[in-house]
Amino acid sequence: MEKMTIHLRVWRQAGPNAPGRLVPYTVENVIPDMSFLEMLDVLNEELIAKGEDPVAFDSDCREGICGTCGLVINGIPHGPDRGATVCQLHMRRYKHGDTITIEPWRARAFPLIKDLVVDRSAFDRLIQASGYTSINVGGAPDANAVLIPKDKAERSMDAAACIGCGACVAACKNASAILFVSAKVAHLGMLPQGQVEHKHRVVKMIDRMDDLGFGSCSNEGECEAVCPKEIKLANIAYLNRSYLTARFFGGL
Amino acid sequence: MTLDAKIPSGPIQEKWDRHRFDSKLVNPANKRKYTVIIVGTGLAGASAAASLGELGYNVMSFCIHDSPRRAHSIAAQGGINAAKNYQNDGDSIYRLFYDTVKGGDYRAREANVYRLAQVSVNIIDQCVAQGVPFAREYGGLLDNRSFGGAQVSRTFYARGQTGQQLLIGAYQSMMRQVEAGTVTIFPNREMLDLVVVDGRACGIVCRNLITGAIERYAAHAVLLATGGYGTAYYLSTNAVNSNVTAAWRCHKRGALFANPCFTQIHPTCIPLSGDHQSKLTLMSESLRNDGRVWVPTKKGDKRPPSQIPEAERDYYLERRYPSFGNLVPRDVASRAAKAVCDDGQGVGVTGFSVYLDFADAIQRLGRDVITERYGNLFDMYKRITDEDPYQVPMRIYPAVHYAMGGLWVDYNLMSNLPGLHVLGEANFSDHGANRLGASALMQGLADGYFVIPYTLGHYLASGGLAPVSTDHDAFAQAADSVQKRIDRLLQVKGKETPRQLHRRLGAVLWDEVGMGRNEAGLTRAIARIPQLREEFWQNVSVPGTPDNLNKNLEYAGRVADYLEFAELLAIDALHRTESCGGHFREESQTPEGEAKRDDEHFSYVAAWEFSGVDQPPVLHQEPLEFEYCKPSQRSYK
Ligand SMILES: Cc1cc2nc3c(=O)[nH]c(=O)nc-3n(C[C@H](O)[C@H](O)[C@H](O)COP(=O)(O)OP(=O)(O)OC[C@H]3O[C@@H](n4cnc5c(N)ncnc54)[C@H](O)[C@@H]3O)c2cc1C
Ligand code: FES
Numbered sequence: 002m003e004k005m006t007i008h009l010r011v012w013r014q015a016g017p018n019a020p021g022r023l024v025p026y027t028v029e030n031v032i033p034d035m036s037f038l039e040m041l042d043v044l045n046e047e048l049i050a051k052g053e054d055p056v057a058f059d060s061d062c063r064e065g066i067c068g069t070c071g072l073v074i075n076g077i078p079h080g081p082d083r084g085a086t087v088c089q090l091h092m093r094r095y096k097h098g099d100t101i102t103i104e105p106w107r108a109r110a111f112p113l114i115k116d117l118v119v120d121r122s123a124f125d126r127l128i129q130a131s132g133y134t135s136i137n138v139g140g141a142p143d144a145n146a147v148l149i150p151k152d153k154a155e156r157s158m159d160a161a162a163c164i165g166c167g168a169c170v171a172a173c174k175n176a177s178a179i180l181f182v183s184a185k186v187a188h189l190g191m192l193p194q195g196q197v198e199h200k201h202r203v204v205k206m207i208d209r210m211d212d213l214g215f216g217s218c219s220n221e222g223e224c225e226a227v228c229p230k231e232i233k234l235a236n237i238a239y240l241n242r243s244y245l246t247a248r249f250f251g252g253l
Numbered sequence: 254m255t256l257d258a259k260i261p262s263g264p265i266q267e268k269w270d271r272h273r274f275d276s277k278l279v280n281p282a283n284k285r286k287y288t289v290i291i292v293g294t295g296l297a298g299a300s301a302a303a304s305l306g307e308l309g310y311n312v313m314s315f316c317i318h319d320s321p322r323r324a325h326s327i328a329a330q331g332g333i334n335a336a337k338n339y340q341n342d343g344d345s346i347y348r349l350f351y352d353t354v355k356g357g358d359y360r361a362r363e364a365n366v367y368r369l370a371q372v373s374v375n376i377i378d379q380c381v382a383q384g385v386p387f388a389r390e391y392g393g394l395l396d397n398r399s400f401g402g403a404q405v406s407r408t409f410y411a412r413g414q415t416g417q418q419l420l421i422g423a424y425q426s427m428m429r430q431v432e433a434g435t436v437t438i439f440p441n442r443e444m445l446d447l448v449v450v451d452g453r454a455c456g457i458v459c460r461n462l463i464t465g466a467i468e469r470y471a472a473h474a475v476l477l478a479t480g481g482y483g484t485a486y487y488l489s490t491n492a493v494n495s496n497v498t499a500a501w502r503c504h505k506r507g508a509l510f511a512n513p514c515f516t517q518i519h520p521t522c523i524p525l526s527g528d529h530q531s532k533l534t535l536m537s538e539s540l541r542n543d544g545r546v547w548v549p550t551k552k553g554d555k556r557p558p559s560q561i562p563e564a565e566r567d568y569y570l571e572r573r574y575p576s577f578g579n580l581v582p583r584d585v586a587s588r589a590a591k592a593v594c595d596d597g598q599g600v601g602v603t604g605f606s607v608y609l610d611f612a613d614a615i616q617r618l619g620r621d622v623i624t625e626r627y628g629n630l631f632d633m634y635k636r637i638t639d640e641d642p643y644q645v646p647m648r649i650y651p652a653v654h655y656a657m658g659g660l661w662v663d664y665n666l667m668s669n670l671p672g673l674h675v676l677g678e679a680n681f682s683d684h685g686a687n688r689l690g691a692s693a694l695m696q697g698l699a700d701g702y703f704v705i706p707y708t709l710g711h712y713l714a715s716g717g718l719a720p721v722s723t724d725h726d727a728f729a730q731a732a733d734s735v736q737k738r739i740d741r742l743l744q745v746k747g748k749e750t751p752r753q754l755h756r757r758l759g760a761v762l763w764d765e766v767g768m769g770r771n772e773a774g775l776t777r778a779i780a781r782i783p784q785l786r787e788e789f790w791q792n793v794s795v796p797g798t799p800d801n802l803n804k805n806l807e808y809a810g811r812v813a814d815y816l817e818f819a820e821l822l823a824i825d826a827l828h829r830t831e832s833c834g835g836h837f838r839e840e841s842q843t844p845e846g847e848a849k850r851d852d853e854h855f856s857y858v859a860a861w862e863f864s865g866v867d868q869p870p871v872l873h874q875e876p877l878e879f880e881y882c883k884p885s886q887r888s889y890k
Pocket of ligand 1: 292294296298315316318324327328330331332415416442443444478479480481491492496498499535654676677690691693694695697
């Protein structure tokens with residue numbers, strides 16, 4: 002298989018308050034079958050063997066489902082492939098001699114920890130604000146007691162596919178978390194089990210989003226374009242309708 | 254030491270009910286006075302945190318990830334079993350129980366498995382109430398599929414993302430308790446030691462992965478739900494941060510490790526493509542429902558698959574197992590693939606893969622049906638390999654996938670160390686020597702939602718649990734030993750990366766303790782692993798400092814633990830001279846080359862006691878009795 006030389010410019014920053022900058026590296030012998038993260042592994046192996054601090058970046062499942070990875074590649078969160086996370090990106094996308102710039106998610110609500118790793122715990126605090134059904138273990142009725150139309154279940158599943166990676170926030174010029182919130186509201190709102198607390202959930206999650214320092218939505222659609230799970234803007238419309246109903250007609 | 258599994262008396266159908274009645278209860282007003290540490294937020298840990306929080310306990314939840322939602326459970330694709338019998342096709346609690354004991358090749362504890370089958374039905378109810386969007390039929394009822402060779406359709410699924418949806422359900426329930434103030438989460442923490450005072454587990458020592466601080470936490474009980482150890486083999490389908498560290502450190506503090514050699518090798522994974530590879534990707538087992546597995550009859554046949562005529566293809570599973578065909582259990586399918594590849598019939602550049610061909614299914618059912626069933630899997634395959642499975646057969650090869658072995662627990666899920674409970678894949682579990690598809694998710698949630706709330710209450714209510722302060726000597730000693738080990742890792746300043754050393758360990762395990770094991774190979778592995786350990790401590794390179802995010806330092810610590818654990822894995826495999834489930838000893842096979850159990854000598858759980866690195870571990874046996882499922886030789890012919 003043909004081997005490539007790839008030039009990188011990688012954001013290095015020792016800590017939240019340290020100065021950061023793009024540092025050039027060259028990786029030789031890159032194989033097209035390698036994933037993008039495996040190419041970074043190769044770079045890190047070389048740095049470690051030389052006794053230098055490797056580039057900090059996050060990953061876990063390396064198959065596009067856990068939402069841990071997240072890099073801005075040449076300006077695009079998760080890189081050039083649509084509907085894919087960066088761990089699913091392969092080097093066959095690039096050619097010998099290419100230069101690639103790699104940066105972290107940048108958003109006020111996601112402070113930087115080190116190099117390419119940011120703190121996304123604000124997403125946990127958003128879910129904490131009613132991103133659930135209030136059901137204790139033990140009291141659930143039989144699973145088939147409530148019939149759910151297949152199309153509703155499918156729409157719920159479409160929204161539930163969100164992996165919480167934060168690319169939507171990173172892509173948004175206002176660093177809004179509206180796509181993430183709308184996915185949760187639609188996932189639960191499409192189901193009878195989630196309808197019980199729907200209005201309450203919508204208001205509480207929107208309020209929490211503002212409190213956590215996420216920006217507001219100005220309908221640019223950048224979030225949908227980079228979402229690795231192709232969560233649709235239609236969810237935002239659904240959220241907005243639900244919010245208005247809850248605020249003005251729902252007595253909340 | 255005698256191992257008491259504390260199996261309740263009475264008929265198997267009544268054991269769990271009786272046990273719940275006989276268990277002591279904690280007064281509701283007192284629950285918040287009890288602090289419980291839960292390490293791990295996969296299905297087992299998150300469900301335990303949610304249910305214990307709901308009961309009012311003061312729960313501290315730890316994980317190595319940046320968010321509890323990212324635990325490795327999220328990657329499970331296929332589905333979750335439950336004996337609902339919604340399809341009216343003859344399923345029952347008893348049948349799920351029977352299938353699981355048989356599938357585990359009669360090396361699991363009957364009472365535990367029966368309870369698992371009993372509570373399986375409650376799991377589905379709970380998950381639906383949480384809003385888990387399981388697949389449905391047009392009439393609005395839940396859909397089921399048959400999975401992993403089961404003769405009934407009892408598997409519930411949410412597209413190819415069942416683990417993700419179940420975990421999000423558990424995580425959300427847990428976050429509800431965080432909001433309510435009963436659960437506190439500690440993400441980015443790696444547990445590096447268990448604190449034991451007067452023989453009782455009463456706390457943990459963690460490293461804060463962001464600041465590097467060594468932190469101490471005390472509690473009335475510790476629940477370990479830290480997952481499996483498949484990444485000991487370096488390449489596996491597990492997430493890259495999966496590890497044995499927490500379980501191993503508990504083992505070093507006295508917890509027995511049971512059946513470590515029972516590892517599952519999954520037959521349908523995307524084959525290795527080169528040295529750079531960091532993990533292997535599972536292709537869901539459901540593909541075997543429609544795909545046909547074959548290799549060329551002629552050895553070393555390099556023709557593209559389309560040019561190999563029917564007559565020159567060996568559909569070896571259909572040939573060897575006419576009644577189960579492509580749907581034989583995982584261990585059987587994996588070994589058969591290895592056998593044909595070892596024989597020179599394998600395909601692909603390396604010769605270590607076999608075809609999984611959908612041409613017949615596409616012709617019979619049409620491309621649309623295949624897309625509906627497997628579209629996302631086909632896309633995933635194409636993304637990774639750059640080959641289109643609609644046009645050319647997939648290439649697959651077995652890969653390490655799951656650990657049936659784990660810390661020994663009794664019926665209450667408590668280890669031999671009072672206070673230390675072990676849940677999910679981390680315990681030696683209900684799957685015996687081989688796990689059936691879609692039953693790990695079931696077990697994790699059973700343990701967390703429906704078993705531990707009762708058995709932990711009994712432990713706490715039994716009294717005598719004076720609180721221990723984190724200033725206690727045992728905490729200081731544990732924190733000190735954690736710190737020393739970190740310092741030592743940083744001081745070696747060698748030339749080899751932890752990954753290089755891990756890869757070498759993985760190669761030894763895969764070659765000698767993989768799909769086929771024999772005395773000579775295991776003896777070689779047991780000699781080689783201590784040498785690798787020595788090389789590690791002589792020559793590992795861990796740059797950077799301990800006082801901030803240092804992923805290579807974390808990784809080096811995990812590899813160091815694997816280098817100790819791997820030896821136990823090989824020792825256990827050597828001692829068990831029978832074949833059973835995923836453990837195939839070449840010396841013990843039938844004339845047709847199938848696994849041959851030795852019930853007379855090995856119908857027991859092998860629980861190992863630590864006696865020092867470089868010291869032989871001590872074997873304890875828990876005899877297994879089969880009152881209901883009478884052991885028979887498994888046959889899938
Ligand atoms: C690709 C794949 C597909 C699968 N598909 C299926 C399927 O379809 N059906 C099925 O039933 N099973 C399936 N399985 C198996 C199943 O997913 C796992 O067995 C199960 O999810 C394990 O859950 P767990 O809660 O025990 O552990 P995990 O989900 O592995 O969670 C471990 C937790 O422990 C934490 N942790 C680990 N070490 C430490 C430490 N030292 N300190 C602090 N925290 C720590 C981690 O952060 C994590 O939160 C699959 C497995 C894989 C790999
Ligand atoms: S590492 Fe899990 S989504 Fe990329």
